Amino acid sequence: MVSTMTEEEQATQATRPTRNNDSGDEELGLKDLPPNSFVRRYSYGNMGGMSQEYHPAIKQVMNLGHPEALGLAGFAATDFMLSCMNAHLLPHDKMVNSIVALGFMYGGSAQLIAGILTFIKQNTFGGVAFSSYGAFWLTFGVLITLHAEYGSQFLGTNDYVTALGFILVCYTIFNTYMFVASMGHNIQLYIVFLTLELELVLDDMHFFGAISSVPGGILGMLCSISAWVLSATIVINDSFGTTVIPNPELKDLPVFRDWVKMIKGQKK
Numbered sequence: 695m696v697s698t699m700t701e702e703e704q705a706t707q708a709t710r711p712t713r714n715n716d717s718g719d720e721e722l723g724l725k726d727l728p729p730n731s732f733v734r735r736y737s738y739g740n741m742g743g744m745s746q747e748y749h750p751a752i753k754q755v756m757n758l759g760h761p762e763a764l765g766l767a768g769f770a771a772t773d774f775m776l777s778c779m780n781a782h783l784l785p786h787d788k789m790v791n792s793i794v795a796l797g798f799m800y801g802g803s804a805q806l807i808a809g810i811l812t813f814i815k816q817n818t819f820g821g822v823a824f825s826s827y828g829a830f831w832l833t834f835g836v837l838i839t840l841h842a843e844y845g846s847q848f849l850g851t852n853d854y855v856t857a858l859g860f861i862l863v864c865y866t867i868f869n870t871y872m873f874v875a876s877m878g879h880n881i882q883l884y885i886v887f888l889t890l891e892l893e894l895v896l897d898d899m900h901f902f903g904a905i906s907s908v909p910g911g912i913l914g915m916l917c918s919i920s921a922w923v924l925s926a927t928i929v930i931n932d933s934f935g936t937t938v939i940p941n942p943e944l945k946d947l948p949v950f951r952d953w954v955k956m957i958k959g960q961k962k
Contacts, residue, residue, distance in 0.1 A: 758815055760932055765808030765824035766886075766925035770918040772801025772831055777893070777914025780900075780907040794835045801831035819875055830865055837861075859901030866894040877950065880941045882924040889917035 775793050778784045809825030837857065840848045849857060869891050876887040896910035927939040945954040 758811060760928050761808040761811035761815070762817070762820050762824070763925045763928040763932075765805045765812065765820070765828070766921045766928075768800040768802075768805040768808065769824075769827055770921035770925065772796050773893075773914055773921070774918035777911045777918060779911070780897075780914060781911030782908060783911075790838065794838050797831040797835040802828050802835060803832070804828075805831065819872070819879065823872055826865075826868060830861075833861065834858075855901060859898065862894060862898050862901060866891070866898055869894055877944055878954070880943050881947070882920065882927060882941050884944050885920045886917060886924055889913055889920055893917050 772793065775784070775789065775796060779786055779789055779793065805824050806828030809821050809823070809828055812824055813821030837854075841854050848854075869887065873887040873891045876884045893910055893913040893916075896905065896913055897907070899905045900907045900910055924941070927941050930938050931941075944950050
């Protein structure tokens with residue numbers, strides 16, 4: 695059969711890599727990616743593939759830095775200020791506006807951006823965590839701003855407190871399975887989600903009148919410090935190109951090794 699493709703179409707077709715082209719994988723740095731990954735799908739393309747001129751852009755996506763460090767820092771700063779206020783170390787009336795501003799920009803927007811970038815890097819856990827907690831701080835900021843602006847026209851005081859409490863309950867449920875998932879990662883991340891889980895439970899109890907805000911504030915400060923430590927570990931180790939601050943995988947510890955094997959269905 696005689697080809698009906700024009701010379702231009704033939705030239706374009708010749709420059710398109712195929713899924714079975716291992717040398718193309720190596721050239722693009724895609725060989726180690728999962729077959730269904732974002733970068734693989736959009737480099738080869740479900741709509742006919744990309745031409746060679748897009749390869750540098752694909753490499754840039756592959757060579758993203760570590761947005762996890764940004765997300766952790768944004769979370770830590772916002773949670774630390776709020777926790778200091780809950781622990782009565784900062785005055786509530788004078789600091790709430792600062793916390794809302796920080797929540798909108800650093801804990802909210804920056805963390806949400808970090809979550810999206812982490813998704814692109816094929817990190818499901820990090821993408822879900824940062825995007826969800828970025829949305830958490832944005833939600834809190836919007837709720838507090840609307841209540842301050844419109845008062846009882848928006849929500850009565852009791853309804854406002856109840857709304858905040860139930861938002862915390864929702865995130866406690868979310869954080870519980872994220873805490874379980876963190877056991878498949880490194881020690882520092884596990885500590886972040888362990889302290890965050892305890893903080894959220896204590897905050898829930900406070901919002902429903904069981905205890906004061908101080909215990910949750912103290913746990914929140916510990917959680918923030920642990921998140922800063924993990925962020926610093928990522929940045930410092932990346933800056934020096936070697937392991938300056940060790941952060942072993944939790945599954946490598948003897949106490950967790952057998953448990954992880956059991957989860958994966960492996961024999962001891």
